[in-house]
Amino acid sequence: MVETAIELRSISKAFGPVQANRNVSLTVTKGSIHGIVGENGAGKSTLMSILYGFYEADSGDILVRGAPVSIRNSNDAIAAGIGMVHQHFMLVDPFTVLENVMLGAESGPLLSESLRAARSELERLEREYGLHVPLDEVVGDLPVGQQQRVEILKALYRGAEILILDEPTGVLTPQETDQLFEILKALKGQGVTIILITHKLREIMAITDQVSIMRGGEMVAHRPTAETNREELAELMVGRKVRLDLDKAPAAPREAVLAVDHLTYTDAKGVPRLKDINFAVHAGEIVGIAGVSGNGQSELLEVLAGILPPGEGTVRLGPVTATADDPGDPEQRRANGIAHVPEDRQRLGLIGKFSAEESAILGYHNDNAYLSGPLIDRAAVRADCEKMMRDFDVRPPDPTLQSSKFSGGNQQKLILAREMEKNPDILLVGQPTRGVDIGAIEFIHRQIVAMRDAGSAVLLVSVELDEVMSLSDRIIVMCGGRIIGEVPAAEADARMLGLMMTGIPREEAKKSAGNAQVPA
Amino acid sequence: MSNAPRITLPAWIDVGVIPLLNILMALVAAGLVILVIGEDPLQAVQVMIQGAVGYDEGIGYTLYYTTNFIFTGLAVSMAFHAGLFNIGGEGQAYFGGLGIGLVVLALDGFAPGFLIVPLAIAGGALFGAGWAFIPAYLQAYRGSHIVITTIMFNFIAAALMVYLLAGVMREGGNMSPETREFADAAFLPFMHEVFAWFGVTITRTPLNLSLAWALVCCVLVYLFIWRTRWGYELRTVGQSERAAVYAGISPPRIVLMAMCLSGALAGFVGVNELLGVQHRLLLNFSSGYGFTGIAVALMGRNHPIGIVLASLLFGLLYQGGAELAFEMPTITKEMVVALQGLVILFSGALAYMSRPWVERIYLLARGGSVRKGA
Numbered sequence: 001m002v003e004t005a006i007e008l009r010s011i012s013k014a015f016g017p018v019q020a021n022r023n024v025s026l027t028v029t030k031g032s033i034h035g036i037v038g039e040n041g042a043g044k045s046t047l048m049s050i051l052y053g054f055y056e057a058d059s060g061d062i063l064v065r066g067a068p069v070s071i072r073n074s075n076d077a078i079a080a081g082i083g084m085v086h087q088h089f090m091l092v093d094p095f096t097v098l099e100n101v102m103l104g105a106e107s108g109p110l111l112s113e114s115l116r117a118a119r120s121e122l123e124r125l126e127r128e129y130g131l132h133v134p135l136d137e138v139v140g141d142l143p144v145g146q147q148q149r150v151e152i153l154k155a156l157y158r159g160a161e162i163l164i165l166d167e168p169t170g171v172l173t174p175q176e177t178d179q180l181f182e183i184l185k186a187l188k189g190q191g192v193t194i195i196l197i198t199h200k201l202r203e204i205m206a207i208t209d210q211v212s213i214m215r216g217g218e219m220v221a222h223r224p225t226a227e228t229n230r231e232e233l234a235e236l237m238v239g240r241k242v243r244l245d246l247d248k249a250p251a252a253p254r255e256a257v258l259a260v261d262h263l264t265y266t267d268a269k270g271v272p273r274l275k276d277i278n279f280a281v282h283a284g285e286i287v288g289i290a291g292v293s294g295n296g297q298s299e300l301l302e303v304l305a306g307i308l309p310p311g312e313g314t315v316r317l318g319p320v321t322a323t324a325d326d327p328g329d330p331e332q333r334r335a336n337g338i339a340h341v342p343e344d345r346q347r348l349g350l351i352g353k354f355s356a357e358e359s360a361i362l363g364y365h366n367d368n369a370y371l372s373g374p375l376i377d378r379a380a381v382r383a384d385c386e387k388m389m390r391d392f393d394v395r396p397p398d399p400t401l402q403s404s405k406f407s408g409g410n411q412q413k414l415i416l417a418r419e420m421e422k423n424p425d426i427l428l429v430g431q432p433t434r435g436v437d438i439g440a441i442e443f444i445h446r447q448i449v450a451m452r453d454a455g456s457a458v459l460l461v462s463v464e465l466d467e468v469m470s471l472s473d474r475i476i477v478m479c480g481g482r483i484i485g486e487v488p489a490a491e492a493d494a495r496m497l498g499l500m501m502t503g504i505p506r507e508e509a510k511k512s513a514g515n516a517q518v519p520a
Numbered sequence: 521m522s523n524a525p526r527i528t529l530p531a532w533i534d535v536g537v538i539p540l541l542n543i544l545m546a547l548v549a550a551g552l553v554i555l556v557i558g559e560d561p562l563q564a565v566q567v568m569i570q571g572a573v574g575y576d577e578g579i580g581y582t583l584y585y586t587t588n589f590i591f592t593g594l595a596v597s598m599a600f601h602a603g604l605f606n607i608g609g610e611g612q613a614y615f616g617g618l619g620i621g622l623v624v625l626a627l628d629g630f631a632p633g634f635l636i637v638p639l640a641i642a643g644g645a646l647f648g649a650g651w652a653f654i655p656a657y658l659q660a661y662r663g664s665h666i667v668i669t670t671i672m673f674n675f676i677a678a679a680l681m682v683y684l685l686a687g688v689m690r691e692g693g694n695m696s697p698e699t700r701e702f703a704d705a706a707f708l709p710f711m712h713e714v715f716a717w718f719g720v721t722i723t724r725t726p727l728n729l730s731l732a733w734a735l736v737c738c739v740l741v742y743l744f745i746w747r748t749r750w751g752y753e754l755r756t757v758g759q760s761e762r763a764a765v766y767a768g769i770s771p772p773r774i775v776l777m778a779m780c781l782s783g784a785l786a787g788f789v790g791v792n793e794l795l796g797v798q799h800r801l802l803l804n805f806s807s808g809y810g811f812t813g814i815a816v817a818l819m820g821r822n823h824p825i826g827i828v829l830a831s832l833l834f835g836l837l838y839q840g841g842a843e844l845a846f847e848m849p850t851i852t853k854e855m856v857v858a859l860q861g862l863v864i865l866f867s868g869a870l871a872y873m874s875r876p877w878v879e880r881i882y883l884l885a886r887g888g889s890v891r892k893g894a
Contacts, residue, residue: 016528016883307765331768340766348766351759362756363767365749375747 003030005193011060020046022217033194035204038214039437052084053077083155087167093140101154145176162193173292174498201230238439248449251473253282257457262313273299275481286458288472296481297461305340306333339419343430349415352404357385359403388417409440430461479503546866550859571843572836580725586835587792590734592813595785597822602778603758608670609786610810611677612648616787619647621801628703636706648787649780656779660772698802708795728796738824815864
């Protein structure tokens with residue numbers, strides 16, 4: 001008889017008229033790694049929040065190790081042995097690892113005693129699980145992968161036997177992901193139960209024992225991982241057949257329309273973000289920039305888009321030449337056929353409080369087509385927004401709906417529609433599918449390829465390596481503000497790119513990636 | 521998801537029921553205070569309402585106060601839509617008055633009224649905008665916080681006006697710190713005069729044509745903020761500066777524009793007070809209208825229609841309060857200020873306090889009716 005760690009019975013939760021969870025049941029075996037997949041809004045996060053005590057379920061029962069428990073807040077969850085590692089770390093940056101782990105679990109009024117006790121306990125945990133983190137380092141100085149380990153240690157320190165990880169690999173390099181998976185396997189070996197929430201089907205297949213699929217607030221299927229595959233999971237998540245592989249004709253690059261020459265950029269704090277960047281993008285090709293988040297890709301995109309001024313060097317985009325003395329601005333870029341789909345959709349790409357039609361003219365609000373005299377021509381704006389919604393299948397197709405009320409995928413489709421509708425010569429795209437549902441990803445990718453085929457030069461920045469690899473014709477890898485190397489898409493593999501993303505030059509990366517015996 | 525999505529309530533609850541509930545709570549709290557000092561709260565309310573809207577003269581005064589609140593409320597909301605908290609309405613109104621005074625004093629010896637009045641209004645706008653421009657510039661290009669600088673500028677304006685009115689601008693031989701009276705040509709007609717042109721007789725009150733100008737400003741502000749591309753840019757900056765930069769909008773320029781318009785609107789208080797009523801430039805004519813404008817804008821949800829309604833309420837409180845202090849001697853002027861403060865507290869600062877309860881009742885009522893229907 002297998003022991004169950006957690007059993008959820010008919011959990012329901014509604015937020016006003018929205019039924020976030022409907023009769024959800026889930027059984028997680030002790031000492032297993034259990035994956036939960038589903039699109040955004042499928043109810044995964046709500047379910048886990050109920051389990052961790054952020055929300056209370058409207059109805060249904062939670063059983064931990066066979067006994068019913070009532071979890072009203074995170075203290076109850078911790079008492080029941082449940083720990084959570086959030087997607088966005090809950091760490092105090094200027095504190096040391098030790099202080100962070102101890103935070104909220106201090107005993108007695110004097111810190112020194114708690115610190116001593118915590119140190120010996122943590123050393124034991126580190127030995128037992130192979131979770132090595134320098135205890136006296138300041139958390140803010142650690143790489144993300146190590147910060148995540150601190151989160152895991154925090155949970156274990158509080159006696160967690162059941163660990164919930166919410167999208168843990170979103171910020172990690174492929175190598176860090178491998179290391180995380182090693183840790184998870186070690187934890188599993190020690191009898192810890194792990195619930196893994198992710199949208200990356202590859203990871204589900206790589207590490208879980210069981211997988212549960214949610215859709216529209218309901219649990220639609222449970223599968224032993226060994227008996228399923230990515231295609232089936234995707235179909236269960238979306239509710240229809242999905243093509244995971246992008247089919248695209250080889251590129252037919254023409255003249256270079258975007259050329260970056262010895263570009264540097266130093267931010268307001270004096271930190272150099274871009275160092276001697278040189279590359280070109282030709283009309284009719286997609287160039288992807290791969291890199292771990294925070295290695296200069298965002299700054300590069302913003303310099304190209306005219307949001308940030310170049311430090312040194314020049315940037316030539318079609319008819320525009322930007323230098324430190326003459327940086328231009330986003331309006332000038334738009335006027336010259338350069339469109340920009342920003343990385344931060346919520347904060348840059350649209351205005352949450354504006355209606356969809358108002359967001360649909362953001363950046364183009366001075367176009368004569370949208371104006372009549374001093375006033376904005378509402379009818380023209382609405383008609384254009386309706387057209388965008390039709391062409392890009394934005395749902396619901398309601399131009400008056402507040403922008404923030406659309407799902408991430410539909411917001412992104414609206415932004416893409418706005419930027420692509422102008423038939424730009426150069427399209428700058430940042431994180432086109434971050435937080436976007438699988439169904440919409442497929443659509444967005446096809447639109448980007450169509451843009452290329454129509455003769456545009458596309459520069460793609462994405463932290464999703466899969467995305468860069470499937471969309472790009474050439475891949476440029478960045479690390480620490482430099483270009484590490486360039487790889488034609490046909491020769492790229494995830495391991496090699498992953499190594500390059502940590503700063504290892506191409507030839508070396510290729511060699512060591514070839515030696516390693518881990519599937520991409 | 522870090523927090524539960526808020527429930528969207530129907531508009532009539534959001535802009536109707538909740539504000540009324542807030543005012544009711546304020547009245548209950550005020551009633552308790554009146555009870556404590558040994559007066560009858562019901563009688564006090566009756567006196568206030570009677571005093572504010574019970575008779576011609578009361579209505580006239582109420583609307584006269586309302587006019588000032590519309591100007592300052594619009595001023596605060598204009599800045600607010602750009603994400604700026606303009607606490608300097610008071611100083612901008614005061615300084616705007618200086619502009620009006622200078623124009624009139626310079627022209628009223630020879631120019632006709634139809635020329636002086638529009639120029640004076642423009643002068644008020646220009647000086648109000650000018651007084652807002654300096655803090656706006658400091659915010660936009662030097663990063664000095666607008667809340668701090670606009671507060672400071674209220675004091676500077678007050679000191680400057682004392683200097684001017686007690687010194688260089690004072691009428692020779694006059695003991696009070698004020699200028700000479702404007703010539704008749706520069707007077708805005710009183711409403712009782714306007715009505716008299718049409719043969720209707722109404723009581724003499726300070727209410728004058730400025731009310732019409734205030735309502736015109738409401739329409740213009742609405743059109744500007746929601747229908748023009750400048751208003752679009754202004755709202756974009758107010759929502760997200762980074763998105764504005766992405767869209768090719770220059771936030772510093774918008775900060776300057778929004779604050780100048782805000783200051784100009786505040787400057788119109790002088791139109792009502794100086795051209796309409798006092799007919800001279802005098803000390804402290806702005807007497808707190810600029811500050812109350814913040815509460816008016818908050819309560820009116822920064823929308824012109826809401827601002828008109830909130831201004832009416834505050835006009836009513838001012839006039840009714842004055843009447844109350846007169847009729848019930850135990851209720852002093854300070855007491856009336858405290859009562860107005862309670863209304864500001866409940867409908868401004870605590871505006872959302874009652875929302876969770878209303879939400880619950882609404883859901884309960886709706887859930888109940890759904891069950892009945894099924």
